[in-house]
Amino acid sequence: MPDRTLVSVIAAKCQEIPGSIAQRHKQTGTWQDITYGELLARAEEIAAGLVDLGMQVGDRIALLSNNSVEWGHCDLGILFAGGVTVAIYPTSIQREVAYILENSESRLIFVEDANQLEKAVQARQANPRVEKAVVMNGPVPAGDFALSLATLREKGRALLARDREALGRIEARLRPEDLATIIYTSGTTGPPKGVMLTHKNILFVIDAVLDTTPDTTDFKLTLSFLPLSHSLERVGGHFLPLTTGRTIAYAESLDKLGDNFREVRPDIAIAVPRVFEKIYSRINETLREMPERRRKIFRWAVGVGREAIRYRQKNQPLPFGLALRHRLADRLVFRKLRAVLGGRMKYFVSGGAPLDANIAEFFSAVGIIVLEGWGATETAAPATVNRLDNFVFGSVGLPLPGVEVKVAEDGELLVRGAGVCTGYWKMPAQSAETFDAEGWYHTGDVGRIAGDGFVYITDRKKELIITSAGKNISPQNIENKLKLSPFVSNVMTIGDRRNYVTALVTLDAEAVNKQLGTGGLDHAALAARADVRQLIQAEIDRVNADLPRYETIKKFRIPPADFTVEMDDLSPTLKLKRRNITARHQALIDEMYE
Template sequence: MSELPYKSIPEMLKANAARFAGQTAVSYKKGGEWISLSYEHLYERVLMAARGLKKAGVQPGDRVAIFSENRGGWAISDLGIQMVRAITVPIYATNTAAQAAYVINHSEAKIVFVSTRVQYQKLLSVRDQIPDVELIVSYERFMGDKALPVYTLFQLSEISYPLTESEQQEIEAESEKISSEDLLTIIYTSGTTGVPKGVMLTQANMIADAWYGVKQLGGMESSEVFLSFLPLSHVLERTAGYHAALMYGCHVAFAESVDKVVENILEVRPTTMVSVPRLFEKIYSRIYENVHQMNPFKRKLFHQAVEIGRQYVYCRYVHRQPVGLLGIKYRLADRLVFRAIRQRFGGRLRFFISGGAPLDKTINEFMWIIGIPTFEGYGLTETSPAVTLNNIDEVRFGSVGRPLEKTEVKLAEDGELLVKGPQVMRGYYKNPEETEKTMTGGWLLTGDIAKIDGDGFVYIVDRKKEIIVTSGGKNIAPQPMENELKLDKYISQAFVYGDSRPYLVAILTPNLERLLELAHQQNLSYFDMEDLVSHSRVRALFAERIALVNGKLPSYETIKKFVLIARDFSVEGGELTPTMKLKRKVIYETYRDKIEKLYLENGNGGKG
């Protein structure tokens, strides 16, 4: 690990507090105004938090939990925890009280940082289940209950009392004892099935992933502005949108919430962002909805511009050929069409990084066409997370890029992707059995079926456990089909099912805006959304849309029947993980009766 620039995140922060002292490190919105902390000021706040944690009795190796949405306090807490050589245990802000209690108990955290009264109330409701918790530290002021003491981060940090020189020296001396192999964090996988597992990641794991990930992108200037909106409790945002940014002296602005991202983009005008495919799906859908409303001339101009853009992108970036006259055509298309689209992203956005789930090839191409290259990568919580990443010089649409430097990949006999590298976890916390199942001979078994082409680009086919095996013995990957369905202007989300069954069925959620527009145009009579999705004309429309997708597939992969439900799958509803992956078992159990009915109709039931 000697090639890495730092042995720990605290060492990095101290160095950058001097190197980029007056530059903005983080910013967040409070009371309608953006508040910024310079690198020097951030470091001071982190040292104060560390001082408070030491006074609260936190010892090296202790676990300290953070139960919060993204905000400045999250970063200050996490860095303060590391400064005293403790271990950060993030909890998704969307977790229920019971889920949070599991993580707290399993990690044996005695102190929990929370964002608001809402998270505090969750913990208070399960106080009897978390008896070892001694202290709650909140980022907002409110009255707590004597059964669960609460202080603010300001109170813990004793913000009114400047750090003395001796206090700073004592904290820095402690942080200098951190080795690269010390645990930085335990992240409990959200998981699409089963009980969460605590992934143990070291300082070296996360520094290596951030360092080699940025090298794969060709480096980074300190002038970059990140807008952070994915949960910091997820390793993708933490490494790519937070650690990597601070490592290079960049500015990280924390979005107010997922709902405010569009508004915050225009305020912050970021140069780069990390996202999951759901955002790009919504961007793509919204743009094409607007095109649908245009007059015929503008609509034709848009489609011509997109076609020119597609040819230009493939010529310049994929085939690496001179663009010639095509470059002039693209510049004209850009001036007439694409520039206005980019202004909706603040006008400075240079690129996106996409991870967490497969990004549809058509949507990825479109983002490049409009002048916002979107670098799709692949990784797991267990790999800190990045394993592979496309970049401006090496891109293959449909692939997740080539492995990062110092990272090896290979395929097992059944096509499962195996990974070895400096970013691979130490193991699962207090779970040697699962660690042994997942690590073999130094290789991590990813659980993903993949292909690797002659140039070393990796293509993810599907999750090994999610491959559908029909009763006819056909192996079918559901994700590509679901992605194809989601490209339809009327379909928001899709879930394909058919394991051990004679044919495939789907649960679809509609694009409600489009559906309501259709109902208005055709004067459909309905009582509520449940009534509308069961309307015969609506069902006929969705049958037609599925038929268009089926027409591209072999007969055994076609969807024979479907269920249309009146709302999107959601994290709150339990159907999605915090990174927007489908929880297949939950969706099946939730809609079991509707799914089973599709197989019972026409006497074609059972699992035969």
Template sequence: MDQIPYQSLPDVLRRHAAELGTRPAIKFRKQGSFVVLNYAQYYDRALMVTRGLRKLGIEPGDRVAILSENRAGWIIADMGILSAGAVTVPIYPTNTPEQVTYALTHSEARIVFVSNRSQYRKLLKYHDALPQLKLVVSFERFLGEPGLPVTTFYQLSEIDDPILDDERREIEGVIDGINPDKLATIIYTSGTTGIPKGAMLSHGNLLFDAWYTIKKAGVLGDREVLLSFLPLSHVLERTVGYYLPVLKGGLIAFAESFEKIAENMVEVKPSLIVSVPRLFEKIYSRIFESVHQLSLFKRTMFRRALSIGRRYIYARYIEHRVGLLLQAQYLLADRIIFTKLRQRFGGNLKLCCCGGAPLDKEINEFFWIIGIPIIEGYGLTETSPVICINTFQQLRFGSVGTALEQTEIGIALDGEVLVRGPQVMQEYYKDPEASREAFEDGWFKTGDIGYLENGFLFITDRKKELIITAGGKNIAPQPIENLLKRDKYISQAIVFGDRKPYLTALLVPTLERLIEFALENKINYNDVADLVVHEPVRKLYEQRVAAANESLAHYETIKKFQLLPRDFSVEAGELTPTLKLKRKVIAEAYHDKIEEMYAEH
């Protein structure tokens, strides 16, 4: 068993600054062109932040928050906080003022980094409830309000004053004192239900998880280019999209926005991206919509190529035995069709990491077929997050892979997945009762239902989200929702039926496809709310749902549905920042529509 050669996260950056020096570390767009910082510059910028924090009285163990979208300043601030021996408290930039206030007060953060005035205004709303907050540091320049002072990131860092030798020695003395057991971060769970809990993760938790994920993946080199767009406040992006490439001496390039990901992929040519299933679902839909526009001959060629590709990936990655004829057929399909699809991703993508929610098996297979392997794994905020992953050597579609080294997975009598290993959190911050409830005989209780098969873990659903019908059937809603979302006319779906006689669903149409359908069928309408109640639209969706029902057991079929005129959103509180459905919120918001589907029973 190999030993992790680092004591802390800042220790990694310090060593890389000395050993790699001029190797590119961070890439971001500023005023229209890309700026690149190498490892030595990244480290110096982080030490400047540390210097500024220490002048403000930040001591080891103090909490400092970051409330910002992804940007270079985020990871520079984080390393600066950690190098001071302090604790980073990341807050989702999509959080409401109430949620922001809760995280800041509960963690007792003394300083908060914000991206802009919009985030600052969230602090102003409940300023009186934040007496411990002494200063706001902004990545962008704006004037603060009386009583809540603002300084800029550059002013805090004193960017024009290089780190002096004695300052460097003093800070590095602090870094030397950070051992793997020291607390690195408190991450508040985004929470599909209940009050957020602060998971306490140590330097050792995060280092272990990144180090052994790299080792298990087995294909990551020391010059990977990662395109960062998933929120850094999410533990998956934090560990796999930030600490992991820093551990490998790779380059982290920041996407300008979620809307510009496709454009940035072509510019940056990443070899690695980290995402949640929603991105892959959308790309899959768009590709198949493009195929739908092709001639019959080209559509037939595409389907033939996919059929060859599916046989090839199973032969190569599952059976580990590929015949010469199949190899030749796949190479031809790849040259004619799949290579062109990969160019949309920059042409250099080695693999994608996917977590946060289950990825539909058919979508996963499709990306492997076209030569963009998605390494699906599983974990939680409380486990830093990776517990297990699929790899090129150990792959089962539909599973979330096999465990990392030194990590044990168990299944409780009720089917709940249990885990223990060096990546599991210390406890929940200031919540001994929740901490006690989270563990049983040394095992962390994940709250997910699953099973093990030949070492591979299969997750079937969240323990609290299982639907138990009036007839006593236990049904996992997510696989049904994923099946519905594969339809080109359905953007989002949520299934109901707990203690009810049958399943129902709320469906959000794919707006572009629905508008095309309305034009083709000459439907007159005022707005989307008007369009979704038109009889031809209703009949269309009845057909689409009936087609999905054909592959389901009778008790799993959707008997009734309602069409909604808008997407579920983070802003409306219906999705978590990682785009998971908040079932309770949606059920309350659409209570009347749901009950209407059961009214005639």
């Protein structure tokens, strides 16, 4: 099919399996299902409503909301109307929303509720180009700027009653090379850049991922909780399920994620390393509170699981004795751990940042394979991925079929393939700097490619620490080791052009309070205590023991508050915004170098 687009593929799937479940969401305490037939009807109503409002093919239309069934309906509605979805993180502050609306030249914005609408209202004062706001949930204020999603759908139904072929004419005009979405990078190193992804980019990646999976028939239900504004969740947790007839369940919130896993019982989910680190730390914290006999059983079982996973990596059957021990370990330990995630999880996909190899191996040992991949918004999410039948812990896997990866002279990884975006919206200079004349995308990641083709990530090129003695240090390597401590929430190492490495360390207040018996003290109160500093020093000493001397953390400080997305310390996918953290805590950093 030469003119295959997201619109044609998803519409065909909806028509093929109209009675199958496309989406699941919790409403008034119970999980409700939406079929593929209902999904198509809602998307078409929204699309026709946009046409009725005067939206044209190629118009940018923004979407500002947490994950929800409405998010999916509106995204498809925009595409079916020939528009380009401009996805905005729901945690974005008003200034960021205004920048994206202005830069993308969006004519309309979908917002989740009154709180998100206020951001759009303020942005419109400086950018009258935004003509309308569609409110998905809750009340709509008086005036001609905002209307409800229900009203938009009514307009769409009316238009389709008058002209049933309106959307068909639009679909016939769409081409694979047309823009499908502009996804703005989270701006950890500067203003967000609008990554332009076409229908062809996204479908290429979906097809390539499916080609790497020998049998996907068991993977029917995914739980969506990473922001749909992020390329990994958008492609892997939204478009891939909908183009292949699977079911997406939407988590209520991160706070209720544990409950939702147990209720929904998904087969697969996409996560970032911080999710695995938190689960791993909680398990270790629980383990310390167990009687010694149960701790021994747990350690024995994990040891058996790690031994067994070696055979799986080689696609070999377990020896008879190991198979017996593995069945016992599964009955005593693994089954109970998997039950926390619903009991049916077969594998996680991890992306967004490097995952510690020990954590990946632990999850795989207990029966939940973690397949780590690597890519960027600019590559429509994954460029490499570990396979179910071919995976290596600590690696981000092999290049997808049709994707080339090479290492530049300075160690930077370069990517070329049909998934690579067409550039940055209205940023020709940055596009020319990042995408060279031969089609290679300069990723900014430093890494290596092993003899067997597996790719390994070292760090971000711009984040490498080069000490005053000329030593090159990977900050993520040190930070990831320290974040394995149950008492540590986050870490940022410092040392570029300095003569030693230091760190800002934030606390897991709940774990620290439990360890020291300090009740419910908040982060600021804990940060001021000497016994807390001694506790963290012990954790740093443990990490330092496994590091070369020039990489060891010589001093640390505990800021009065944890790093958060709301305070602009972290990106929506929980990556450190190092410049912002440095500016906020410059005095603490200077203290460590006096």
